[in-house]
Amino acid sequence: MKPILDPSYLDKLQDYYAEHKVIPSYSVLATLWGISAKSWVAECVNRFREGGFLDHTPDRQLKPGPRFFERKLATATVRAGLPNPALDDGYDMVTIDDYLVRMPSKTTLVRVRGDSMIDAGIHEGDLLVIEQQPNANIGDIVVAIVDDEFTVKYLDREKGQWILKPGNMAYPVIRPQGKLEIFGVMAGLIRKTR
Amino acid sequence: MKPILDPSYLDKLQDYYAEHKVIPSYSVLATLWGISAKSWVAECVNRFREGGFLDHTPDRQLKPGPRFFERKLATATVRAGLPNPALDDGYDMVTIDDYLVRMPSKTTLVRVRGDSMIDAGIHEGDLLVIEQQPNANIGDIVVAIVDDEFTVKYLDREKGQWILKPGNMAYPVIRPQGKLEIFGVMAGLIRKTR
DNA sequence: TTGACGGCAGAACATTCGTTCTGTACTGTG
DNA sequence: CACAGTACAGAACGAATGTTCTGCCGTCAA
Numbered sequence: 001m002k003p004i005l006d007p008s009y010l011d012k013l014q015d016y017y018a019e020h021k022v023i024p025s026y027s028v029l030a031t032l033w034g035i036s037a038k039s040w041v042a043e044c045v046n047r048f049r050e051g052g053f054l055d056h057t058p059d060r061q062l063k064p065g066p067r068f069f070e071r072k073l074a075t076a077t078v079r080a081g082l083p084n085p086a087l088d089d090g091y092d093m094v095t096i097d098d099y100l101v102r103m104p105s106k107t108t109l110v111r112v113r114g115d116s117m118i119d120a121g122i123h124e125g126d127l128l129v130i131e132q133q134p135n136a137n138i139g140d141i142v143v144a145i146v147d148d149e150f151t152v153k154y155l156d157r158e159k160g161q162w163i164l165k166p167g168n169m170a171y172p173v174i175r176p177q178g179k180l181e182i183f184g185v186m187a188g189l190i191r192k193t194r
Numbered sequence: 195m196k197p198i199l200d201p202s203y204l205d206k207l208q209d210y211y212a213e214h215k216v217i218p219s220y221s222v223l224a225t226l227w228g229i230s231a232k233s234w235v236a237e238c239v240n241r242f243r244e245g246g247f248l249d250h251t252p253d254r255q256l257k258p259g260p261r262f263f264e265r266k267l268a269t270a271t272v273r274a275g276l277p278n279p280a281l282d283d284g285y286d287m288v289t290i291d292d293y294l295v296r297m298p299s300k301t302t303l304v305r306v307r308g309d310s311m312i313d314a315g316i317h318e319g320d321l322l323v324i325e326q327q328p329n330a331n332i333g334d335i336v337v338a339i340v341d342d343e344f345t346v347k348y349l350d351r352e353k354g355q356w357i358l359k360p361g362n363m364a365y366p367v368i369r370p371q372g373k374l375e376i377f378g379v380m381a382g383l384i385r386k387t388r
Numbered sequence: 389t390t391g392a393c394g395g396c397a398g399a400a401c402a403t404t405c406g407t408t409c410t411g412t413a414c415t416g417t418g
Numbered sequence: 419c420a421c422a423g424t425a426c427a428g429a430a431c432g433a434a435t436g437t438t439c440t441g442c443c444g445t446c447a448a
Binding site for chain 2: 434435438
């Protein structure tokens with residue numbers, strides 16, 4: 001595996017991706033990198049592919065690889081002696097959306113009303129990222145449909161029955177008669193404070 | 195402008211994009227959508243383009259449009275017997291990034307360590323959306339720089355001095371000697387639970 | 389019954405894509 | 419100096435791409 005040539009190549013590609021959210025074709029890459037030979041673009045792409053920065057879809061289309069969104073340590077420090085203000089887990093965030101949403105078609109946002117889950121750090125007005133699915137596991141925070149309204153609660157089981165436990169001792173446990181209708185499972189939380 | 199045909203087309207495209215981070219070619223779109231005519235794929239793409247869900251790069255490559263990353267926001271109440279997401283009614287569309295980030299150039303994400311702000315619903319591992327600015331108001335949740343480390347606290351004032359109050363009684367109030375260095379003000383919160 | 393229309397299939401086509409192969413200039417090494 | 423290796427340029431080529439046009443079929447209104 002040959003070394004990667006010009007580090008700015010990756011920078012330019014990442015900038016292009018940040019703007020267009022797409023990997024360009026070889027000829028566009030050529031102008032982007034200031035190269036005039038497609039063969040050399042292909043060579044560079046191969047090295048990025050071996051390095052894990054680029055990859056191929058099952059249909060052989062070029063796409064970002066596993067390491068494409070890594071942040072470089074060089075840009076980490078803002079001021080002398082300070083750690084990176086952003087994410088310290090080694091990954092740069094392309095978009096918040098991408099961080100929270102795994103399956104767009106099954107994902108819905110639900111606004112929280114009331115403070116019945118305050119112990120779980122879920123406040124009134126927060127948006128919950130919900131992955132829609134009809135069943136869940138014990139301990140999951142779920143959005144259930146009780147009396148034609150959304151309710152956010154912990155899912156638990158008691159005497160062979162599904163129950164909904166609030167995250168706030170001032171509220172009662174809900175023991176639905178009949179079938180419990182689950183709208184989805186909480187996958188994330190969004191709060192806007194400004 | 196013709197109406198958009200099958201809403202599931204957009205779902206499938208968004209799921210594909212969430213997995214591969216790339217818009218596929220027309221022939222791949224054809225199999226993805228179960229269509230066997232590229233001409234019809236082109237027609238569908240055009241409608242998505244007119245709707246703002248797809249777009250073109252300056253090099254005429256297909257890319258996600260401004261509305262591509264919109265998510266469904268369920269309205270508060272569910273109508274009797276109709277909690278089904280398949281219907282277009284009852285949903286607002288929200289882009290998570292636009293919702294949280296007002297000024298991208300001044301916005302940073304900071305990961306929370308510790309539970310000193312647990313009373314404010316800020317948990318360990320959460321990401322804070324920070325708008326960088328050197329000063330803030332009383333009551334704001336700020337990221338300050340104390341002993342070369344980031345600290346998230348309430349900003350308050352005591353005897354003409356700025357102080358930092360935790361959202362957890364187990365932690366002490368911080369009374370910095372000299373100038374208090376503020377990194378930014380909390381504008382939002384992101385939590386991933388799955 | 390007819391005609392218009394929308395949804396879709398299929399083929400034809402120029403353009404563009406990525407690959408491969410050959411060639412050249414520079415650079416470091418012994 | 420010879421030699422190998424690296425960094426590119428350029429051309430050639432089949433495969434794939436996106437566009438366009440023609441045609442079928444079901445639906446619905448007149």
